[in-house]
């Protein structure tokens with residue numbers, strides 16, 4: 001085999017993974033995945049034309065999820081990470097039914113670790129309205145509703161901050177405080193990030209809520225799930 005064909009064969013065998021989100025939020029998952037699989041060939045689609053997804057109709061999000069998946073499959077992706085809680089909530093069942101041979105990894109609000117470790121018995125989930133309306137969130141929260149009080153809140157304005165690259169500005173602090181301070185008054189000791197944009201604001205959030213409140217970012221567990229599926233392929 002010539003050197004060229006060795007390189008060609010390696011490129012052919014390279015793991016191609018697709019990620020998509022309404023914008024840059026899904027990079028919070030991608031950066032964890034990259035640490036675990038630095039050599040994988042990654043395709044990432046930020047669906048800016050339709051961003052934000054949070055309040056769009058199910059029909060629009062479903063359509064976009066199918067279009068983006070189709071695009072990633074055409075690039076040769078063998079596994080798709082739906083790096084968006086909203087798209088997962090609305091579209092993952094339909095994607096799995098349409099492409100039964102393609103492994104999909106979706107986002108899930110990490111209610112379980114918050115509920116298990118809460119000392120105050122009050123936890124908050126931050127996500128978009130569409131995520132809260134989805135089956136996944138309803139099922140997961142119902143499972144833990146008996147053990148803890150779950151407060152839901154939408155990060156109004158957070159996606160826009162992140163898309164503008166405003167992770168630490170005074171403006172970001174003001175927008176984030178408006179949502180988080182009422183949660184502190186409720187006695188929340190865990191805050192679950194249920195939108196892939198929100199981890200970019202984790203630094204500012206932690207400053208606002210202080211060290212005693214745990215902020216749970218599910219990016220690493222989702223990246224680990226993708227890696228474990230790849231290992232089985």
Ligand code: DGL
Nearest residue numbers: 025052053054085086196
């Ligand atoms: N990053 C997304 C999510 O995880 C979408 C947010 C939006 O576009 O509203 O829900």
